[in-house]
Amino acid sequence: MTENRTADSSAPLVLVVDDEAANLESVARIFQKEGLRTATAATGEQGLDQLRRERxxxxxxxxxxxxxxxxxxxRAARTVSPGTEVVLMTAYGxxxxxxxxxxxxxxxxxxxPLKRHNLVKSVRKALEKQELVEENKRLRARVAQLSKAGGIVGASPAFRATMDIVRQAAPSSATILVLGESGTGKELVARAIHDLSNRADGPFIPINCAAIPESILESELFGYEKGAFTGAVGRKEGRFERAHKGTLFLDEVGEMSPAVQVKLLRVIQEGEFERLGGTSPVKVDVRLVAATNRDLAQEVKEGRFRExxxxxxxxxxLGLPPLRERTGDVLLLANxxxxxxxxKNGKQITGFSKQAQEAMERYGWPGNVRELENAVERAVVLSRTEVIDLGDLPETVRGAADAAPASRAIVIPIGTPMDEIEMRVIHETLRHTQGDKTLAAxxxxxxxxxxxxxxDREKSAGEPETV
Incomplete structure (x- = not known):
């Protein structure tokens, strides 16, 4: 068994196994000329030993x-090195x-007899497939890090449509405006955009423009020089500098004053700004994601936001649907x-009672996902049994169950796809019949x-996603 180390140590390793010495050497030379690391083995047993020792x-x-x-x-390779792609050489018979x-x-x-072009093409395609599989693994691992308390979880068509846009837009450098009611998860979406972008290794810097007084917001964004104002005893970097090579998330951007809007516009256009009290421009490479629960188009018309x-x-x-338009996700999120x-609280709770589930699905959730998260945390803390019952939920949620009429109605927003409407009606009818499909039909x-x-078709469309 021999191994070629003249190629770059980071190059992929191709193992050639053949009992014919001439063919073995010929194939190995082809891959060496392609800049690939190669190893050779004259028997299957030697090849298996190589698979055990090195990737x-x-x-x-x-x-x-x-x-x-x-x-x-x-078959042995599938066990000891499942990530290895296998290309077979065979005679016509x-x-x-x-x-x-x-x-x-x-x-x-x-x-x-092998043709060089076909051999190289096959191995290159195998390497591309392997890289794609590895990239998907890394992506799933990255997304799994976001799947935690407060994470975005969903399976409804409205959620999937949102995530499709996130995946498409994230790898670009385009500025993204996230619109949605309070509690819909705008910052979590911004983090997902960052983590799915080529800036994932850079910083993610959030700032809530509504939570910082107008007089302080400018210095928080752009920093200041020593002596810029009373109390400025030294230079301070702003959020833009801290977000260099990463993503800056401007939450509630509609709350910015006109003066700050002007400076923000310059950064977007020129890629530079000046610190408060400074005279030299500071260049930055920042990807912006902005969010608001305001109608910015209306704000522009009324002169409160620069066009x-x-x-x-x-x-x-990117518009985030409110939870009331994601009724199919309520129980998924709750669980x-x-x-x-x-x-977090060291409790053993197996799930929700039927009454609790029905109440959560009927409730309108004006506070959206954040309100649901808080309701479940409260229920976990207060529950004394292994199942969360109706009484463990907040009074507002329990009231939805009390007010529910005997004949239930389904509220469907305008623009909901027909397939989703159909499945909502089916699921609602099945809940009414307690799962009896014959009666529901x-x-x-x-x-x-x-x-x-x-x-079955809905199930095969895919498992719930987490981002």
Missing amino acids: VNVLVTDLQMPGMSGVDLL TVETAVEAMKEGAYDFLTK DLYYRLNVVK HFLRAFCE QLLGIATRTIYRKL
Whole structure:
């Protein structure tokens, strides 16, 4: 067994296994000329030993070898090195065997005599696939870090549509304007945009423009020089400088004074600003995400917000749906928060009673996800049993259950897709019939198999997402 180390140590490693010495050396030289690290083995047993000792990106193996065959090596590789892609080399007479091997996880097979172009192309494609798989793993790990108490969780079409825009816009450098009611998770979306962008390794700096007095906001954003005002005993960096090479999140940007709006516009246009009391421009590379619960277009019309700044911020507009338009996510979110707060408070609570679930689904949640999170935390703290009951919920939520009429109505916002309307009606009817699909079908005037088919289709559309 030999190994070539002349290539860059960060280059992918290709392991070639073949009992024919001439073919082994020829194939190895091809990959070496491509700038790949190579290792060779004359038997399947030697190849398996190499897989155990070092991370191999692509395994290129002959199919028919004495002792451990290429198929046997493939099966062993799936166990000891599942991330390794496998390309098989085979004679024409064993193509059927190679096809069967692909069903067991091989990436590709090539027939002998080998053509250099086909060999290189196959391995390059295998490396691309492996990189894509690894990137997806890293992405899932990054997204999982956000899936915590207060995280954005959802499976409803409205939520998925929002997240589609987030994924599309995040890798760009465009400024994003996030619109939504208080408590819908605007900062969490901003963090998701940052974490899914190429600035993920840089800082994420948030600032709530409504929580800082107007006289202080300018210095918080742009910093100041020593002596800029009484009490400025030294230079201070502002949020823009701290966000260099990262993302600055301007929450409640609609609360900015006209003077601060002018300075913000200059930063967006020129990529530079001056600290308070300073004379030298400071250049920064910052991606802006702004958010507000105000109607900025109306604010522009009424002269309270600069039109030019509005259009600079509104490159990509992202509207967060209120929780009342995500009724299918209420219980999903509630259970998400339940697990988090049980762990935080050291409690063993298995779920919510039927009455509690119905009350949470009927309630309008004017405070949106934040209100739901607080309600679940309160219930976890106060509950004395293993199941959260109606009495553990806040009085406002319990009132929704008391006020619910015997004949339930469904409120559906204008613009809701027909598929979502259909599934809401089905789910609501099933809750009314306590899960009896036959009775639900009779009430809806459709065949029972139609309900089963639509529920199966909804399930296959994907598991709930977390970001």
